[in-house]
């Protein structure tokens with residue numbers, strides 16, 4: 595049994611990247627495999643959506659009403675929810691095997707996004723950083739880039755490689771945007787979930803959605819699992835803090851990977867779930883351009 599309740603019954607194939615807009619009390623999220631960006635207005639309980647021509651992996655809000663978003667074919671900006679896309683960086687990788695997957699902004703407004711390399715026969719998944727019109731390659735050694743998050747003091751960057759069951763830490767220099775000293779933060783045993791999307795709370799704990807693990811785990815900065823939160827879906831994909839007090843944990847989930855049996859057990863899989871916590875999340879930094 596879980597206290598987690600379905601906040602948005604989106605029935606998404608692959609819901610990902612929940613993002614809380616504290617200015618409008620809106621929860622944005624994507625359905626990667628349906629090419630859709632959603633906007634859930636928590637005040638009116640209305641759900642808007644926009645369908646693109648390709649997978650949208652992740653996005654951040656900007657300082658105005660706009661977005662920066664990472665798709666299969668590259669990174670684009672748009673000035674408001676329904677505005678035309680403006681190319682920012684076109685993919686230098688093979689789009690037949692690779693797409694963007696997970697990302698967010700650092701506290702200086704640089705957008706960082708990682709790619710998923712589907713063949714998983716080489717470590718071609720990469721982490722890219724976008725700022726002032728330029729792209730910088732941060733790391734290239736993954737199958738599925740995921741779990742990107744920053745500590746409250748911005749000195750630690752977290753980054754997971756889901757199918758390899760590992761979350762890394764880097765030292766992060768916020769002034770330069772340089773990440774160094776990559777090391778293993780935590781590894782998960784095979785067969786009981788693998789680290790997908792994540793968020794760091796205001797106390798520095800790393801909250802990881804365990805894909806195929808049917809739960810979210812709260813991990814201390816030292817790598818100790820402190821709490822586990824069951825999710826009514828086999829495949830949690832990402833978490834985000836929000837709500838009027840920033841203490842609501844939103845969890846996106848995947849429906850497309852569930853078996854018929856799992857769909858009978860979890861009929862709201864593909865939705866966004868929510869649970870009240872006793873800790874505040876961090877307000878998401880916005881893209882600076």
Ligand SMILES: O=C1O[C@H](CS(=O)(=O)O)[C@@H](O)[C@H](O)[C@H]1O
Pocket residue numbers: 608610626695696710737738740756757788790791805831
């Ligand atoms: O975030 C994601 O990760 C999953 C997990 S895995 O790469 O299969 O281990 C992936 O399937 C999904 O498409 C991706 O968005």
